[in-house]
Amino acid sequence: MKIIACAEARADRIEPVSFEMIEAARSLAGDGDEVIVFFAGKPAADAAVAFGAADRLVAAHSDEAELVPAESYARILREVIAAEDAALVLVPYSASGLDIAAEVAARKGWPLVAYVNAVTHDADGIRATAQMYGGKLLAECQVTLPAVLMVNPGAFAEAVPAALAANKVREIDASGHVRNGKVKLVAVELPDPADVDLATAERIVCVGRGVGDAGNIDPVRNLAALLNAEIAGSRPVVDSGWLPRARQVGKSGRKVKPKLYFALGVSGAPEHLEGMAQAGVIVAVNTDANAPIFNVAHYGVTCDLSELVETLTEKLQAASG
Incomplete structure:
Protein backbone atom coordinates (compact mmCIF):
# COMPACT_ATOMS: atom_id res chain seq x y z
CA MET A 1 0.00 0.00 0.00
CA LYS A 2 1.14 3.52 -0.80
CA ILE A 3 0.26 6.28 1.66
CA ILE A 4 0.51 9.92 0.66
CA ALA A 5 1.21 12.42 3.46
CA CYS A 6 0.38 15.96 2.38
CA ALA A 7 2.76 18.73 3.41
CA GLU A 8 2.20 22.48 3.48
CA ALA A 9 4.31 25.61 3.26
CA ARG A 10 3.72 29.21 4.25
CA ALA A 11 5.81 31.83 2.47
CA ASP A 12 9.40 30.64 2.82
CA ARG A 13 9.03 27.88 5.39
CA ILE A 14 7.56 24.41 5.76
CA GLU A 15 4.65 24.19 8.18
CA PRO A 16 5.35 21.95 11.22
CA VAL A 17 2.09 20.06 10.61
CA SER A 18 3.78 18.53 7.55
CA PHE A 19 5.99 16.44 9.83
CA GLU A 20 2.93 15.32 11.81
CA MET A 21 1.35 13.97 8.60
CA ILE A 22 4.51 11.95 7.93
CA GLU A 23 4.44 10.52 11.45
CA ALA A 24 0.75 9.62 11.08
CA ALA A 25 1.43 7.90 7.76
CA ARG A 26 4.42 6.06 9.19
CA SER A 27 2.29 4.77 12.09
CA LEU A 28 -0.04 3.13 9.54
CA ALA A 29 2.59 1.72 7.22
CA GLY A 30 3.31 -1.97 7.50
CA ASP A 31 6.00 -4.12 5.96
CA GLY A 32 6.17 -3.43 2.25
CA ASP A 33 4.11 -0.22 2.49
CA GLU A 34 5.50 3.08 1.25
CA VAL A 35 5.08 6.59 2.68
CA ILE A 36 5.22 9.31 0.05
CA VAL A 37 5.24 13.00 0.94
CA PHE A 38 3.47 15.33 -1.45
CA PHE A 39 4.64 18.92 -1.20
CA ALA A 40 3.54 21.96 -3.22
CA GLY A 41 5.27 25.26 -2.61
CA LYS A 42 8.20 27.48 -3.44
CA PRO A 43 10.88 26.04 -1.10
CA ALA A 44 11.03 22.65 -2.86
CA ALA A 45 14.75 22.35 -2.09
CA ASP A 46 14.00 22.74 1.63
CA ALA A 47 11.51 19.87 1.40
CA ALA A 48 14.18 17.52 0.02
CA VAL A 49 16.41 18.05 3.07
CA ALA A 50 13.56 17.85 5.60
CA PHE A 51 11.31 14.90 4.77
CA GLY A 52 13.73 12.02 5.26
CA ALA A 53 11.30 10.23 7.59
CA ALA A 54 9.30 9.33 4.47
CA ASP A 55 10.33 6.88 1.77
CA ARG A 56 9.96 9.30 -1.14
CA LEU A 57 9.04 12.92 -1.93
CA VAL A 58 7.02 14.35 -4.78
CA ALA A 59 7.59 18.11 -4.79
CA ALA A 60 5.54 20.46 -6.96
CA HIS A 61 6.91 23.98 -7.23
CA SER A 62 6.18 27.20 -9.04
CA ASP A 63 8.48 30.17 -9.25
CA GLU A 64 5.49 32.33 -10.16
CA ALA A 65 3.82 32.22 -6.73
CA GLU A 66 4.92 32.12 -3.09
CA LEU A 67 2.14 29.65 -2.33
CA VAL A 68 0.34 27.10 -4.49
CA PRO A 69 -3.41 27.78 -4.01
CA ALA A 70 -5.54 24.93 -2.67
CA GLU A 71 -7.33 24.54 -6.02
CA SER A 72 -4.05 23.94 -7.88
CA TYR A 73 -2.66 21.84 -5.02
CA ALA A 74 -5.70 19.52 -5.17
CA ARG A 75 -5.48 19.14 -8.95
CA ILE A 76 -1.79 18.18 -8.84
CA LEU A 77 -2.41 15.89 -5.85
CA ARG A 78 -5.06 13.96 -7.81
CA GLU A 79 -2.55 13.43 -10.62
CA VAL A 80 0.04 12.16 -8.14
CA ILE A 81 -2.50 9.81 -6.52
CA ALA A 82 -3.28 8.32 -9.93
CA ALA A 83 0.37 8.01 -10.94
CA GLU A 84 1.35 6.36 -7.65
CA ASP A 85 -1.84 4.28 -7.34
CA ALA A 86 -2.03 5.39 -3.70
CA ALA A 87 -4.65 3.87 -1.40
CA LEU A 88 -4.64 6.41 1.45
CA VAL A 89 -4.15 10.17 1.55
CA LEU A 90 -3.57 12.14 4.77
CA VAL A 91 -4.35 15.86 4.64
CA PRO A 92 -3.84 18.26 7.57
CA TYR A 93 -6.89 20.00 8.99
CA SER A 94 -5.96 23.53 7.98
CA ALA A 95 -7.35 26.40 5.95
CA SER A 96 -6.03 24.81 2.75
CA GLY A 97 -6.66 21.25 3.88
CA LEU A 98 -10.39 21.91 4.26
CA ASP A 99 -10.56 22.65 0.53
CA ILE A 100 -8.07 20.04 -0.62
CA ALA A 101 -9.41 17.00 1.24
CA ALA A 102 -13.03 17.61 0.22
CA GLU A 103 -12.22 18.20 -3.45
CA VAL A 104 -9.92 15.20 -3.78
CA ALA A 105 -12.38 12.86 -2.04
CA ALA A 106 -15.36 14.11 -4.07
CA ARG A 107 -13.64 13.91 -7.44
CA LYS A 108 -12.09 10.51 -6.69
CA GLY A 109 -15.32 9.17 -5.22
CA TRP A 110 -13.47 8.12 -2.05
CA PRO A 111 -14.75 8.26 1.53
CA LEU A 112 -13.50 11.17 3.64
CA VAL A 113 -13.17 11.28 7.43
CA ALA A 114 -12.43 14.73 8.86
CA TYR A 115 -11.22 15.95 12.28
CA VAL A 116 -9.27 12.72 12.85
CA ASN A 117 -7.53 12.38 16.24
CA ALA A 118 -6.30 8.78 15.98
CA VAL A 119 -6.14 6.09 13.32
CA THR A 120 -5.21 2.41 13.03
CA HIS A 121 -4.94 0.02 10.11
CA ASP A 122 -6.24 -3.55 10.12
CA ALA A 123 -7.39 -6.21 7.66
CA ASP A 124 -10.78 -4.51 7.27
CA GLY A 125 -9.31 -1.13 6.34
CA ILE A 126 -8.88 1.99 8.43
CA ARG A 127 -10.39 2.71 11.85
CA ALA A 128 -10.37 6.42 12.61
CA THR A 129 -11.39 8.36 15.71
CA ALA A 130 -12.89 11.70 14.70
CA GLN A 131 -14.18 14.71 16.62
CA MET A 132 -17.78 15.84 16.40
CA TYR A 133 -19.57 18.93 17.77
CA GLY A 134 -16.36 20.84 18.39
CA GLY A 135 -14.72 17.84 20.04
CA LYS A 136 -17.43 17.14 22.61
CA LEU A 137 -18.11 13.75 21.00
CA LEU A 138 -15.72 11.24 19.44
CA ALA A 139 -16.88 9.00 16.59
CA GLU A 140 -15.28 5.66 15.71
CA CYS A 141 -15.31 5.27 11.92
CA GLN A 142 -14.52 2.12 9.94
CA VAL A 143 -13.39 3.05 6.44
CA THR A 144 -12.54 0.86 3.48
CA LEU A 145 -9.65 1.81 1.24
CA PRO A 146 -8.96 3.86 -0.81
CA ALA A 147 -9.81 6.86 1.39
CA VAL A 148 -8.89 10.39 2.43
CA LEU A 149 -8.34 11.37 6.07
CA MET A 150 -8.13 14.96 7.29
CA VAL A 151 -6.00 14.80 10.45
CA ASN A 152 -6.13 17.30 13.30
CA PRO A 153 -2.79 19.04 13.90
CA GLY A 154 -1.43 18.03 17.27
CA ALA A 155 -2.86 14.51 17.08
CA PHE A 156 0.56 13.07 16.20
CA ALA A 157 4.10 13.97 17.12
CA GLU A 158 6.35 15.48 14.47
CA ALA A 159 8.62 13.21 12.45
CA VAL A 160 12.31 14.04 12.82
CA PRO A 161 13.58 16.17 9.91
CA ALA A 162 16.22 14.47 7.77
CA ALA A 163 17.50 14.59 4.22
CA LEU A 164 16.26 12.37 1.40
CA ALA A 165 18.58 10.90 -1.19
CA ALA A 166 18.34 12.58 -4.60
CA ASN A 167 16.94 9.44 -6.22
CA LYS A 168 14.04 9.52 -3.74
CA VAL A 169 12.84 12.95 -4.90
CA ARG A 170 10.67 13.71 -7.91
CA GLU A 171 10.00 17.34 -8.81
CA ILE A 172 6.97 18.62 -10.72
CA ASP A 173 6.67 22.03 -12.35
CA ALA A 174 3.36 23.40 -11.04
CA SER A 175 3.60 26.70 -12.95
CA GLY A 176 0.99 25.70 -15.54
CA HIS A 177 -1.52 24.63 -12.90
CA VAL A 178 -1.00 27.84 -10.94
CA ARG A 179 -1.16 30.03 -14.05
CA ASN A 180 -4.35 28.42 -15.36
CA GLY A 181 -6.13 28.00 -12.05
CA LYS A 182 -9.27 29.92 -11.19
CA VAL A 183 -7.88 30.92 -7.80
CA LYS A 184 -5.07 33.48 -7.95
CA LEU A 185 -2.72 34.40 -5.11
CA VAL A 186 -2.98 38.13 -4.46
CA ALA A 187 -0.64 38.56 -1.49
CA VAL A 188 0.78 36.82 1.56
CA GLU A 189 0.29 38.62 4.87
CA LEU A 190 2.13 37.14 7.84
CA PRO A 191 1.15 37.98 11.43
CA ASP A 192 3.21 40.63 13.14
CA PRO A 193 4.71 39.11 16.31
CA ALA A 194 4.87 42.64 17.82
CA ASP A 195 6.48 42.47 21.26
CA VAL A 196 5.97 38.77 21.90
CA ASP A 197 6.87 35.48 20.26
Missing part, protein backbone atom coordinates in the same frame (compact mmCIF):
# COMPACT_ATOMS: atom_id res chain seq x y z
CA LEU A 198 4.63 32.86 21.84
CA ALA A 199 6.35 30.13 19.85
CA THR A 200 9.46 30.48 22.04
CA ALA A 201 7.68 30.85 25.41
CA GLU A 202 8.32 28.06 27.94
CA ARG A 203 5.20 28.90 29.97
CA ILE A 204 1.88 30.24 28.71
CA VAL A 205 -1.31 31.19 30.54
CA CYS A 206 -4.12 31.26 27.99
CA VAL A 207 -7.60 32.66 28.65
CA GLY A 208 -10.74 31.70 26.80
CA ARG A 209 -14.30 32.92 26.61
CA GLY A 210 -14.89 31.54 30.11
CA VAL A 211 -12.89 34.44 31.57
CA GLY A 212 -16.11 36.42 31.35
CA ASP A 213 -15.09 39.94 30.34
CA ALA A 214 -12.10 42.22 29.79
CA GLY A 215 -12.03 43.21 33.46
CA ASN A 216 -10.96 39.70 34.41
CA ILE A 217 -7.86 39.76 32.20
CA ASP A 218 -5.69 41.74 34.65
CA PRO A 219 -5.79 39.11 37.45
CA VAL A 220 -4.76 36.49 34.89
CA ARG A 221 -1.97 38.77 33.68
CA ASN A 222 -0.73 39.04 37.29
CA LEU A 223 -0.79 35.26 37.62
CA ALA A 224 1.18 34.90 34.40
CA ALA A 225 3.82 37.32 35.70
CA LEU A 226 4.23 35.31 38.91
CA LEU A 227 4.68 32.16 36.81
CA ASN A 228 7.16 33.95 34.55
CA ALA A 229 4.78 33.09 31.72
CA GLU A 230 3.36 34.85 28.68
CA ILE A 231 -0.36 35.59 28.63
CA ALA A 232 -2.30 34.44 25.57
CA GLY A 233 -5.89 34.12 24.44
CA SER A 234 -8.21 32.03 22.33
CA ARG A 235 -9.81 33.52 19.23
CA PRO A 236 -13.02 34.74 20.97
CA VAL A 237 -10.90 36.68 23.48
CA VAL A 238 -8.80 38.27 20.73
CA ASP A 239 -11.83 38.99 18.54
CA SER A 240 -13.40 40.79 21.50
CA GLY A 241 -10.33 43.04 21.69
CA TRP A 242 -9.32 41.90 25.16
CA LEU A 243 -5.85 40.83 23.99
CA PRO A 244 -3.85 41.77 20.86
CA ARG A 245 -3.84 39.35 17.91
CA ALA A 246 -0.13 38.64 18.43
CA ARG A 247 -1.17 36.74 21.58
CA GLN A 248 -3.72 34.45 19.93
CA VAL A 249 -3.15 30.69 20.07
CA GLY A 250 -4.77 28.42 17.52
CA LYS A 251 -5.16 27.77 13.82
CA SER A 252 -5.55 31.45 12.96
CA GLY A 253 -3.00 32.49 15.58
CA ARG A 254 0.22 30.95 16.86
CA LYS A 255 1.16 27.30 17.25
CA VAL A 256 2.97 26.82 20.56
CA LYS A 257 4.75 24.03 22.45
CA PRO A 258 5.58 25.42 25.90
CA LYS A 259 6.67 23.25 28.79
CA LEU A 260 3.62 24.46 30.75
CA TYR A 261 0.27 25.59 29.31
CA PHE A 262 -2.58 26.86 31.50
CA ALA A 263 -5.91 26.86 29.65
CA LEU A 264 -8.25 29.05 31.71
CA GLY A 265 -11.84 29.07 30.50
CA VAL A 266 -10.82 27.60 27.14
CA SER A 267 -13.39 25.17 25.72
CA GLY A 268 -10.91 23.39 23.44
CA ALA A 269 -12.35 23.77 19.95
CA PRO A 270 -10.35 21.94 17.23
CA GLU A 271 -9.02 25.28 15.98
CA HIS A 272 -7.51 26.00 19.40
CA LEU A 273 -6.21 22.49 20.01
CA GLU A 274 -4.32 22.74 16.72
CA GLY A 275 -2.19 25.44 18.27
CA MET A 276 -1.30 23.92 21.66
CA ALA A 277 -2.02 20.18 21.91
CA GLN A 278 1.70 19.31 21.87
CA ALA A 279 2.51 21.36 25.01
CA GLY A 280 4.55 19.52 27.64
CA VAL A 281 2.06 19.84 30.52
CA ILE A 282 -1.48 21.13 29.98
CA VAL A 283 -3.56 22.32 32.93
CA ALA A 284 -7.20 23.02 32.05
CA VAL A 285 -9.74 24.94 34.12
CA ASN A 286 -13.36 24.91 32.93
CA THR A 287 -16.71 24.60 34.67
CA ASP A 288 -17.95 22.34 31.83
CA ALA A 289 -16.74 18.84 32.64
CA ASN A 290 -17.41 17.81 29.03
CA ALA A 291 -15.29 20.57 27.49
CA PRO A 292 -13.02 19.12 24.75
CA ILE A 293 -9.97 20.74 26.37
CA PHE A 294 -10.04 17.94 28.95
CA ASN A 295 -9.35 15.41 26.17
CA VAL A 296 -5.80 16.75 25.86
CA ALA A 297 -5.20 18.11 29.38
CA HIS A 298 -2.83 16.34 31.76
CA TYR A 299 -4.57 17.98 34.73
CA GLY A 300 -8.11 19.30 34.81
CA VAL A 301 -10.16 21.33 37.27
CA THR A 302 -13.90 22.10 37.12
CA CYS A 303 -14.20 25.12 39.37
CA ASP A 304 -14.78 28.85 39.27
CA LEU A 305 -11.99 30.40 37.20
CA SER A 306 -11.78 33.65 39.18
CA GLU A 307 -11.52 31.84 42.50
CA LEU A 308 -8.74 29.59 41.26
CA VAL A 309 -6.75 32.51 39.79
CA GLU A 310 -7.09 34.45 43.05
CA THR A 311 -6.10 31.50 45.25
CA LEU A 312 -3.18 30.45 43.07
CA THR A 313 -1.92 34.04 42.91
CA GLU A 314 -1.99 34.32 46.70
CA LYS A 315 -0.11 31.00 47.08
CA LEU A 316 2.58 32.06 44.60
CA GLN A 317 2.97 35.48 46.24
CA ALA A 318 3.36 33.87 49.64
CA ALA A 319 5.91 31.38 48.32
CA SER A 320 7.95 34.15 46.71
CA GLY A 321 8.01 36.18 49.91
